Amino acid sequence: MDNTLLFAVISLSAIGVISAIILYFVAQKFRVIEDPRIDIVAELLPGANCGGCGLAGCRAFAEEVVRTEDLSKLNCPVSSSEAMKQIAAAMGLEAAEKDPLIAVVRCNGSRANAPQKVIYDSAGSCAFAHSLSSGESGCPNGCLGYGDCVVSCKFDAIYIDAVTGLPVVSDEHCVACGACVTACPRSIIELRSKGKKDRRIYVSCVNTEKGGPAKKNCSVACIGCGKCVKECPYEAITLVNNLAYIDYNKCRLCRKCEPVCPTGAILETNFPPRKEKPAEPASVADTAEA
Amino acid sequence: MSILTVSGSPHVHGHQNVKSIMYGVVVAMIPAIFVSVYFFGLDAARVIFISVAACLFFEWIIQKYLLKGPLTINDGSALVTGVLLAFNVPSNLPAWMIVAGALVSIGIAKMSFGGLGKNPFNPALIGRVFLLISFPVQMTSWPVPKALFAPGVTDAITGPTTLGILKEGISAGKTVQELMGSAGFPGYMNDLVGAQGGSLGEISAIALLLGAAYMFFRRIITWHIPAAYIGSAFVFSGILWLVNPAIYIDPVMHMLAGGMILGVFYMATDMVSSPMSPRGQLVFGVGAGLLTILIRVWGAYPEGVSFAILIMNAFTPLINKAFKPRRFGEALPVKKG
Amino acid sequence: MKTFKLGGVHPEENKLSAGAAIEILPLPEKVFIPVSQSLGAPSKLIVEKGAVVKTGQLIAKGEAFISANVHSSVSGKVSRIEEVTDTSGYRRTAVVIDVEGDEWDEQIDCSKEVKAEITHSREEIVRKISEMGVVGLGGATFPSHVKLMVPEGKKAENLLINGVECEPYLTSDHRLMLERSREMLIGIQILMKGLDVKKAYIGIEKNKPDAIDHLEKLVAEYPGIEVVPLKVKYPQGGEKQLIKAITGREVPSGKLPIEVGCVVNNVGTALAVYEAVQKNKPLVERVVTVTGKSLEKPSNLLVRIGTPVSKLIEFAGGLPADTGKVINGGPMMGKALTSLEVPVVKGTSGLLIMPEKESRRMPVVNCIRCARCISVCPMGLEPVLLAQLSENQMFETAEKERILDCIECGSCHFTCPAGRPLLDYLRLGKNKVGIIIRNRGKK
CATH class of the missing domain: 3.40.50.11540 (NADH-ubiquinone oxidoreductase 51kDa subunit)
Structure with missing residues (x-):
């Protein structure tokens, strides 16, 4: 009895010791010498591997930071500026102050605004629908609503609204990694400045068709009339290819352009209601006329 | 004119769908169901009914409350699993064991992988093997078949299967010839018709072949797996038999006895768990055939079909990767012009 | 009897108009001639608004190696040059000509006589x-x-x-x-x-x-x-x-x-x-089959390029009430149209009118790995695998699995018992892989 016990203990210990020795030498032989700072930086990153920085993932970002020792060209759009400062501190560098961005869906072609003209009956993929035809509303630039952006989002920050059929970005969850921007075959989604108190003004249309055909498909399309361009006191609005675009770096959120738009293509978010003119050039009214 | 539909080509579709395939398999099993009821009486009908009902129930409840997907019980796949599971158990199995088998088949082998089309193993076989390993006594005490309405013998009498007799006899030192000549041995004709002890569905080779012919006719199965399976099993067992006919069973008996026909045509050909390319299917069939004979001859169990198929199921992903279909323009290097 | 070996399917033939002799479609009032009608680079427009053209006159010149000339298919006046919806559902540049008479270019031999002798080098x-x-x-x-x-x-x-x-x-x-x-x-x-x-x-x-x-x-x-x-x-x-x-x-x-x-x-x-x-006659007309189960008079029509498809359907007995889909081409590879004002182009071989009950796809269920798509693929590909790779954006692997060999015949989708949109994803994958390869060339 005693012998058995003793034998078991001794043999097990011997196996343990031998394994440890082997493992030690193997570890020595195959050791990869790595800058310890890579681990430190990687720790500070979100670890979602979203690719928003343009590199293969968070580890790759950390390696790049350590290799170049330069943060001016690298930015993790997902991390808060606080986290970026910490990374900079760990590297002994200065972090550039970055304006927080958010994904903005520039299409308001809901079923009510852009009525259905044909039935699409194929694979539920925007990319395929885009290559097949102009979509159910007929607008060649509008949102198709099959959710390629939703699939691409690693942060659950975007979903398709059941009523409008359009994607909605959650202010809270969106980290502006840009995955949806690349996923959208029609380049509808744009990363724009998040704005103070989440206040933003943007042209919610990317249709480059002339006014007539654009309006035929969608009541809230930008028809390229240029009224907003004239109205803007800061020259923030440009008109290219029958489409107005508000430069968020120049825009000061004065809200002058929004009421002049004849189709209601300019949208404001999170502003307090207007006092003097409560009657919005609402899309509902336009649909009724059309 | 109503609103136009836009879709990618093609705009027409063939006539087969999942439902028609599944119900086709069920139709193919009807002759074997009749034979089993003929030889095992109402007990057989009871087993089939319980198995099918339990499979459908588990499929429904898991789909509804766990997977929360659309209703799938009417696609026929659970029905096929139910009948196949019943075919793989003896007719005197207690009801609760059948239900347990159905739970393993549907719940573990199929739905836990995501339902129809996702399961790596044939669900009915997993159910059978689970029962065989958990309840070996009940799973191997086979009621002696008797023609329906035939007087005399009661259901209570049990006896071994053809393969069981042979396996036990050989290990006891008797020769195959002695055993096949002994009283109570079913013989070729009875194996063909179905008058032998065994699981519900495996007893009658003729009824199963009839159903298989129907499946070929409906193009539900292709020739690749059955041909490779039977071919390799036949050749392998034939070589053994030629080496020593005293201790190895002849290939024809191997084909007729046990679950060979049932396994080859109804379970090895299960689309979900078998390889996709014709070449891969041939490899799959050959492998399953060799394993079956290997297990039957040298294994602990007299029967090897279910294990062989399950083992080959495990290889299916690898076979799919290794044996691609012949690409157009690949094999013929053209050097002209 | 000869045939190809690998794969293939047998769709119902439905050659409803096989017995209908070719009829000449009367000239429409207006034609819409898209500038780009062939594979390759778009052709360059050489007429302006207001120009008077004769039948067979060159209106757009193919300048690249792979591109083709486009001729006016009618005589009349160019009333507009604008974007019209083409077969893809997108709006592309087209020449709109108001038809006036039918005066052919002098160079063209309009006689019916068959000229057998080949004198050209x-x-x-x-x-x-x-x-x-x-x-x-x-x-x-x-x-x-x-x-x-x-x-x-x-x-x-x-x-x-x-x-x-x-x-x-x-x-x-x-x-x-x-x-x-x-x-x-x-x-x-x-x-x-x-x-x-x-x-x-x-x-x-x-x-x-x-x-x-x-x-x-x-x-x-x-x-x-x-x-x-x-x-x-x-x-x-x-x-x-x-x-x-x-x-x-x-x-x-x-x-x-x-x-x-x-x-x-x-x-x-x-x-x-x-x-x-x-x-000396340019390609200004072609034979188009107008057919469909519920169509009154399935026919074969000799049609000028640029004629709106609605005119063809009108001639064949009008659009049936139960129409659910109109296809440019055949049912296996044709393109569903979004509008009936789309013009006939050089590639329009037929117009197929599908009744409502046949125009929707069957519901999609799980793949049961039956491998029917593999056995019918005439190129020996694995459509099920390629579609999955494409759906999961694994385009590099798809390229290795020879996704570009796909000829888009649609046999895989036709035969799929689960009704999976295999070809849709294959097309998408081919598209993306093509882009990847082109970008690789640039680097």
Whole structure:
């Protein structure tokens, strides 16, 4: 009895010791010498591997930071500026102050605004629908609503609204990694400045068709009339290819352009209601006329 | 004119769908169901009914409350699993064991992988093997078949299967010839018709072949797996038999006895768990055939079909990767012009 | 009976208009001629708004190597140059011409007389085909003159003429072979001369016995041309499948038919070549099958390019009340239209009107790995795998699995018992892989 016990203990210990020795030498032989700072930086990153920085993932970002020792060209759009400062501190560098961005869906072609003209009956993929035809509303630039952006989002920050059929970005969850921007075959989604108190003004249309055909498909399309361009006191609005675009770096959120738009293509978010003119050039009214 | 539909080509579709395939398999099993009821009486009908009902129930409840997907019980796949599971158990199995088998088949082998089309193993076989390993006594005490309405013998009498007799006899030192000549041995004709002890569905080779012919006719199965399976099993067992006919069973008996026909045509050909390319299917069939004979001859169990198929199921992903279909323009290097 | 070996399906043939002789569609009031109608680079517009054009006058010039000239199909005045919805559902530039009379360009020989003697040299033949804007009329609209320019180091041995018409419903090639056979055969001789080949085969599926008989009688007068009856199997009209069926050769992956010494042309193209070379007539009209189960009068119509499809449907008895889908082309590879004001283009071989109850796809269920898609793929691919790779954006692997070999015949989707949109994802994948390869070239 005693012998058995003793034998078991001794043999097990011997196996343990031998394994440890082997493992030690193997570890020595195959050791990869790595800058310890890579681990430190990687720790500070979100670890979602979203690719928003343009590199293969968070580890790759950390390696790049350590290799170049330069943060001016690298930015993790997902991390808060606080986290970026910490990374900079760990590297002994200065972090550039970055304006927080958010994904903005520039299409308001809901079923009510852009009525259905044909039935699409194929694979539920925007990319395929885009290559097949102009979509159910007929607008060649509008949102198709099959959710390629939703699939691409690693942060659950975007979903398709059941009523409008359009994607909605959650202010809270969106980290502006840009995955949806690349996923959208029609380049509808744009990363724009998040704005103070989440206040933003943007042209919610990317249709480059002339006014007539654009309006035929969608009541809230930008028809390229240029009224907003004239109205803007800061020259923030440009008109290219029958489409107005508000430069968020120049825009000061004065809200002058929004009421002049004849189709209601300019949208404001999170502003307090207007006092003097409560009657919005609402899309509902336009649909009724059309 | 109503609103136009836009879709990618093609705009027409063939006539087969999942439902028609599944119900086709069920139709193919009807002759074997009749034979089993003929030889095992109402007990057989009871087993089939319980198995099918339990499979459908588990499929429904898991789909509804766990997977929360659309209703799938009417696609026929659970029905096929139910009948196949019943075919793989003896007719005197207690009801609760059948239900347990159905739970393993549907719940573990199929739905836990995501339902129809996702399961790596044939669900009915997993159910059978689970029962065989958990309840070996009940799973191997086979009621002696008797023609329906035939007087005399009661259901209570049990006896071994053809393969069981042979396996036990050989290990006891008797020769195959002695055993096949002994009283109570079913013989070729009875194996063909179905008058032998065994699981519900495996007893009658003729009824199963009839159903298989129907499946070929409906193009539900292709020739690749059955041909490779039977071919390799036949050749392998034939070589053994030629080496020593005293201790190895002849290939024809191997084909007729046990679950060979049932396994080859109804379970090895299960689309979900078998390889996709014709070449891969041939490899799959050959492998399953060799394993079956290997297990039957040298294994602990007299029967090897279910294990062989399950083992080959495990290889299916690898076979799919290794044996691609012949690409157009690949094999013929053209050097002209 | 010859056929290709790998894969293939048998869709219901439904050749409703096979017995309907070709009728000439009356001129519409307006035509919409898209500037870009063929594969390759878009053509350059050379007319302006207000210009008066004659039938057959050049209105857009193909300047790149792979591009084709576009001619006015009517005489009249260019009223607008604007964007009109084309077969893709997108709006593309087109020339709108108000029809006034029907005055043909002086160069064009409008007589009915068949001109059998081929007087032009090889170079002249190629130049004429290019000038007259002839493109492949089978549907792919590849500029025909490019096919005649055999690359250095390659030699064409056989000319294959595609009279297979394996698409269900369509009958335009069938009618052409019956009604314009002599002109077509002369066209084939011209193509043979242009390619400097001694042998031409006309592949016809045996569901057109009248065409086979008729041509077999005629070819005796045309040395070097042989009629090859083929077993009925879709997609035999695919270039690679047809070569395999007739010559037994397989075009290697990613290569053109010339690699195995073959050039394939459609019967309609042969006729267009005849008209271009012998009659100086540009490609301004083509035969279009207008068909459908609920259509009153399925017909084959000779139509000017640019005619809105609504005119064709009107002529064939009007749009049935139960229409759910209108397809440009056949049911296997055709494109569903979003509007009926789309103009007929050079590649429009048919218009198929599908009743409502047949226009929706069956519900999609889980793949049961039945491998039917693999067994029917004429290219020996694994559509199920490729579709999955494409759906999961694994385009590099898809490229290795030869996604670019897919000929988009639709057999996989046709046969899939689970109704999965295999071809949709394959197309998407092909598209993306193409972009990846092009970008790789740039780096």
